[in-house]
Amino acid sequence: MAQGCCALVAALSWSTAAGAQTAAFVSGQAAPPHDVAPPQSAEQHDYPSLHIAGFGDIDFAQTKHPEGPRGFSLGQFVLHMTSELSPRVTFFGEISFTARSDAGTGTPAATGFNAEIERMILRFDESDRLKVSFGRYHTPINYWNTAFHHGQWLQTTIARPEMIQFGGRFLPVHFVGALVEGAVPAGGWNVNYQAGFGNGRGNVISRAGDAGDNNDFRATLLTLFSKPDSFYGFQFGGSAYFDKITLPDTRDFGERIVAGYAAYQKETPELIAEVAAVRHQQADTSLVTWNHAYYVQAAYRLPQLNHVLKPYFRFEHVGVNPQDLVFLAQPAPNLDSGVTVGLRFDASQFAAIKGEYRNWSRGGSQPRNYGGFFQICFTF
């Protein structure tokens, strides 16, 4: 443990020196003090060049009926490590520490923190058209999952959409394998592609096959999206994902997911809409079930008060088929309707305070729930 701490301190010290220029970029330092050596020349690039950054958040929740953490809670403490190993080879790592009520030992289990390698990616860049990487990813079949994921400060709202919750089962959040990606100008359409091959969901379907796949069928995915020059700030795309799920009781299911999204991220306004459909078919049977989910989110950065306020709204729905045998075995929560209304206040360029009201119904016999939520989030 002590060795681990020493290594972390050493890495932080190293990154502070090596990443002086990036730090200056982030801090907005206008000019170096005269008694400090001038920053390293861009041409004097040492490899590996490790940089560390991170995100954190502190939350408060009060709901009508108990669901999720109540009162104050620590969100995720996330560390990112990026390192250029050569001009064309880069490493990216992401570690999260998540507060859980059952992370500790003893009976009943003590509260504590779960450490998790969220992403670990080694990428080889041939050109803008071709980049090949290997490792553990945020599955690139959902816009929110790759655009924000653990960066609470990056996302406008406090909560993620229900369809792509942390530890959620509706969509596979992580993917272990290889990814080929790139972008072509395509006459100003700027078409990007991502093709993946790897382990899909594990025995516990919210988890990726980190220690190996649990069947002989590898997951494959294809994502295409465009950022057209003629509509700057707009991005739209779609994806398809194929896998075989093997449950702990050895039943096999074919899984197909199709998804699409459109996002306009210029903040005046900010608009995001996503839809996904998940199809399960038990092996050697004709029983097919479809599940679907969507959300629409709108926000607007107000011009008053130096642009620090951004009100937002989101409507979402997750329709889980009650006949779906996979989601019967490992439930994915249904959401008849969920409405979120909130306000984001950017207290500094790297910290924000958010407050939101949510009102949601899960259907069936469960009563409609509502609550107030508060979050302080930051990057460092």
Next chain:
Amino acid sequence: MATQPLRFIALRRLLAAAAVCLLALGPASVHGAPPDDIAVVVHPDVPVDSLSFAELRRVLLGDREFWSSGVRVTLLIRAPVARERDIAVKIICEMSEAQFRQHWIAKVFRNETPSGPKIVYSSEMAIDQVTRTPGAITFVETSKVTKGMKVLKIDGLTAGQAGYKVK
């Protein structure tokens, strides 16, 4: 004979009036002089002579990471407050300073690029670095462009030409 002095006096008055006009216009034209256009300067080996405005924006936002020769783009950008940075962020990217920073933090977070732009603290530093760093691109006021520097055309126009957008 009497008409010649009259013509001379008229000519003198005309010259005096012209001088007054020049004096009146002179200082105003100095103070109101349009600021320099911003030239887009690249390392001499960059195999590009011209970019469209949209391509330049993609470079600034990190969406284009490589030149056609396969050399990685190194974006050199002035620290905040400098006019060159303001033009790059507000005119080309149509962003506020906060949005530009968030964009790059998100870009690195998504593992789309290993690092953000490199900061330069003066025009001299920008010029020095861009000529020494393969694949580098930076922004410099046209009055500071010297012979031998490789300046890109944007949308087919050179800095200083009518219709040039990077200003």
